Every structure is written in C-alpha cells, then in structure tokens.
C-alpha cells in the first residue's frame with residue numbers, strides 16, 4: 602500500500618469499487634464514478650480504440666478525496682500507481698490502439714514542507730510538499746513526464762512521440778534564475794508496433810504545393826479556463842488531434858481521469874463514443890452538466906453509424922456491472938448509499 606492508502610493491486614475493500622455512473626444511452630457513452638484502476642476492471646479486453654488523458658500531476662493539487670493519484674508522498678509510488686493504471690488501459694485498448702498522455706513537470710520543494718492555499722484556486726494548495734526525491738536536489742526540475750514515459754516504455758508500451766504543447770498564454774512565474782515554463786508534454790504511445798494513426802486527419806498547413814504537411818511535434822495552443830472547474834482542464838484543441846488521428850467515427854475513446862469531461866465534449870462533437878472515469882463525484886457532476894449542454898446542441902450527440910434509438914448491445918457500455926454499480930441516464934447524478 603502506498604502513503605495515499607491506495608492499492609491498485611485490487612486488495613482494497615468494496616468501498617473502492619466504482620459505484621455509480623452516467624450514461625448517454627443513445628450514443629453508448631458514459632461517465633463512471635470511481636477510481637481508475639478498479640473502474641477499468643469493468644471493461645473487457647480490447648474495448649477502446651484510443652485513450653486520451655491527463656492524470657493529476659505529482660504533488661501539485663489536493664483533490665481532497667481518498668485514493669487520488671498525485672498525492673503520493675514518494676515520486677516512485679506515484680509512477681508505480683500510474684504504471685499499474687496504464688497496464689489496465691493497455692488491456693482494454695484494441696491491439697491497434699494508442700494512448701495520448703498529457704503530463705506536466707514540477708520542481709523539487711527546496712525543503713519547504715507545505716504550500717499556502719491559493720485563494721483563487723483552492724485545489725492548488727497542498728497541505729504538504731512532497732519530500733525531494735532521492736538523488737535530486739532542492740530546485741531541481743524533476744523530469745516527471747519523462748520518468749513516466751520511460752516507466753511505461755519499460756512496461757511494454759511503444760513510446761512513439763513526444764509532443765510539446767506550447768502555451769503562448771502560460772501563467773507568469775516570479776522566478777528570476779530560469780526561464781518561465783511555457784510547455785507541457787503530450788506523449789503518444791501505442792500498444793503494438795503497428796497501430797491505427799490517421800495522419801491525414803491532422804495534417805497542418807504549409808506553404809508547399811499541396812498546402813499541407815505531416816503534423817509536427819510542437820503544438821501551440823492557448824490554455825482555456827473552464828468556469829465550473831477548480832482544477833486544470835486541458836483545452837479541447839489539444840484533445841481534437843489525438844481523437845482525429847487515433848480513431849474513426851463511432852470508435853470508443855477512454856479517459857480514466859475525466860475531470861470536467863473535455864474528452865467527452867470533443868467526442869460528442871466528433872461523433873466518437875467515450876467512457877470517462879472520475880474519482881470525485883462533484884467533478885463527474887460538472888462533466889455531466891457540460892456534456893448534457895453539448896448533447897443538446899444540434900447534432901452534438903450523434904454517433905455516426907449507430908442504429909438508433911436502440912443501440913446494438915456490443916456498442917453500449919457493459920450491461921453487467923458489479924451489483925453495487927448502476928448506470929443511470931445522462932440527466933442525473935445518483936449516489937450509491939454505501
């Protein structure tokens with residue numbers, strides 16, 4: 602068990618079993634409230650074509666809920682927990698599937714042991730700062746994204762690309778002895794050596810004869826604040842290329858750290874089905890509200906090719922959840938009484 606009390610190896614009690622869900626019946630999409638590792642057990646092998654996700658960063662935010670990822674005292678535990686979750690993601694991905702993982706970096710604490718609450722963003726403050734990992738010094742850039750990338754590579758994933766998400770509107774920093782950080786990483790992993798990648802779907806414009814060229818690895822995208830959420834959401838423009846390149850209409854997309862549901866919103870727009878897993882019921886509710894708004898936009902919720910109103914059974918969320926789990930309509934939140 603790690604310092605966070607989280608055992609991704611499945612030995613936790615029934616309280617950690619995913620316990621409620623939203624579903625978008627017509628489109629075969631939904632949100633599961635639960636922790637990622639346990640919720641992924643609900644799905645058979647090779648269910649999803651693509652996973653696009655942004656896990657909590659290490660030591661940056663306290664989401665105030667047991668079993669959260671990112672609040673581990675040790676960096677190694679954080680990476681081990683993520684690796685185990687992504688083992689499950691690999692299992693539920695189709696053999697030609699891809700994982701697009703957005704993750705940011707952080708600095709060692711410089712021996713400060715706590716951080717003040719941020720009044721504008723209550724989730725920003727932690728009641729502790731994780732200790733400086735062994736081998737690093739105060740003020741060191743930790744290199745979290747690359748440590749995760751190498752851990753997943755060692756665990757069997759094919760590391761295919763590091764994409765730099767350049768943020769022209771990045772937060773100013775008060776530092777005077779290094780440049781202001783203006784980027785994060787988006788890693789492209791594949792489950793197999795050969796995989797589905799629709800390069801034409803994400804060509805970028807060029808001055809060449811054809812007016813287009815293969816997508817480059819630096820993407821300049823402004824961050825987009827999302828009013829309802831008190832945590833970092835990724836912009837829809839960062840999620841669109843992975844979904845366009847990694848799936849075809851009606852394919853299933855997974856986000857095991859769903860937050861405010863950005864991946865779901867893009868999927869509804871691009872006519873893909875999705876499953877979002879979110880530990881914090883409040884956030885799942887925010888996401889459901891957002892998706893309901895999107896779904897009521899003209900044609901915002903049509904999954905091309907799905908017979909309606911009765912979707913084919915194979916195209917829908919598993920209908921045999923554990924006895925403690927229910928699938929409820931998009932229109933509401935239902936809590937398990939346990």
Ligand SMILES: C[S@@+](CC[C@H](N)C(=O)[O-])C[C@H]1O[C@@H](n2cnc3c(N)ncnc32)[C@H](O)[C@@H]1O
Nearest residue numbers: 636637657669670834835858860861862863880
């Ligand atoms: C960086 S946010 C994701 C934001 C999301 N990409 C968006 O655009 O809104 C990470 C999310 O992971 C959730 N989370 C933390 N630990 C989790 C776990 N063990 N299982 C599932 N979700 C978890 C947090 O509650 C938070 O909403």
